[in-house]
Amino acid sequence: MGSEMCIRDSPHTAGIPWHYGNPFGEQRAPLSLVDRSNRVILAVTGEERESFLTNLLSKIIAPGATMALDLDANGRVQHEMDVAVTEDTVYLITSPHEAESLRDYLVSMIFWSKVEIAVSPLKLVTVFGEHMPLEAAFSRTVPGTPLRTDYGVTDVEAAAEAILQQNGQLAGLMCFEAYRVARGEPDHPVDCDEKTIPHEVGLWLTDAVDLDKGCYRGQETVARVENLGRAPRALVVTLLDGSVPELPTPGTAIELAGRTVGVLGSVVHHYELGPIALATIKASALQRSGEFMAGDCAMSVDKQSLPRPSSGAGREAITQLRGGKPRA
Numbered sequence: 001m002g003s004e005m006c007i008r009d010s011p012h013t014a015g016i017p018w019h020y021g022n023p024f025g026e027q028r029a030p031l032s033l034v035d036r037s038n039r040v041i042l043a044v045t046g047e048e049r050e051s052f053l054t055n056l057l058s059k060i061i062a063p064g065a066t067m068a069l070d071l072d073a074n075g076r077v078q079h080e081m082d083v084a085v086t087e088d089t090v091y092l093i094t095s096p097h098e099a100e101s102l103r104d105y106l107v108s109m110i111f112w113s114k115v116e117i118a119v120s121p122l123k124l125v126t127v128f129g130e131h132m133p134l135e136a137a138f139s140r141t142v143p144g145t146p147l148r149t150d151y152g153v154t155d156v157e158a159a160a161e162a163i164l165q166q167n168g169q170l171a172g173l174m175c176f177e178a179y180r181v182a183r184g185e186p187d188h189p190v191d192c193d194e195k196t197i198p199h200e201v202g203l204w205l206t207d208a209v210d211l212d213k214g215c216y217r218g219q220e221t222v223a224r225v226e227n228l229g230r231a232p233r234a235l236v237v238t239l240l241d242g243s244v245p246e247l248p249t250p251g252t253a254i255e256l257a258g259r260t261v262g263v264l265g266s267v268v269h270h271y272e273l274g275p276i277a278l279a280t281i282k283a284s285a286l287q288r289s290g291e292f293m294a295g296d297c298a299m300s301v302d303k304q305s306l307p308r309p310s311s312g313a314g315r316e317a318i319t320q321l322r323g324g325k326p327r328a
Helices: 023-028 049-056 099-108 156-165 171-185 202-207 219-227 314-320
Strands: 017-019 033-037 040-045 067-071 077-085 091-093 116-119 124-127 138-142 148-153 169-171 233-240 255-256 259-270 274-282 293-294 296-301
Touching: 017 023, 017 171, 023 169, 023 171, 023 259, 033 156, 040 049, 040 099, 040 274, 049 091, 067 202, 067 219, 077 099, 077 138, 077 148, 091 148, 091 219, 099 116, 116 233, 124 156, 148 156, 156 169, 156 171, 169 171, 169 259, 171 259, 171 274, 233 259, 259 293
Parallel strands: 033 169
Antiparallel strands: 033 124, 040 091, 040 116, 067 077, 077 091, 124 148, 138 148, 233 274, 233 296, 255 259, 255 293, 259 274, 293 296
């Protein structure tokens, strides 16, 4: 294929180059830029922008915030967004499938707040590796290996040229997806469903939710699961059997001992791990022995990707009040 671009015609990739002819080489590159301009960037301005968003979302929106969730009254995730906070603007980076409904919801909640919300003309690019900063309206650094920085730029081609001048290279969206999946980072339309709650995703518990934050829609469910309950499912990283003729696709049912226990999400080839996927699996099934199957493809769960258990502080307090004896 040489240097020819590969474009995947699917809603998930929205016409962005999937790779430039050497997908695993692009993942191994010490410095690379991925065009992610299929994402939508909302710009929230006005003197009350941070307090307004903090009152509505799962995260305290202030410098340093990188992710947030919008929940419904039952604590189920409606919108997931990356966050970048600058001196005069909060940028919310979201899926094109969710941007309109997220903007409509936020606008409907403005009332008398001194806030304005608009779709930004900025384009999103992601750079993997150490590098000199790009000229951008905002940047957000995501820790991990390799180091990842997201930028809001006005000109994708100019950003790409700046990376090439630093001896970097262009990488397709496959590169980003491989590192995203390996990190356990869900893409809400692909890896979640209408029942997903924050405690099912380990990354969200650390980066997108402030457990000691004040009231917001769905906060009661977050607090109840953290203190009294357990998440019924978990989003996990899975390793797929690469010897099958064709890998399973997102939405494939996952079975254990002949019973459906989950569903497959994003699937991608990682240059070191091989074919990997995100999967939502019942918590009870994750405690059982046996081989998980997605169609004809065997799969194993990366135990390091399991969300941490709920604190159970409420259960412990109730037990102590009963004299240390759990209810029969």
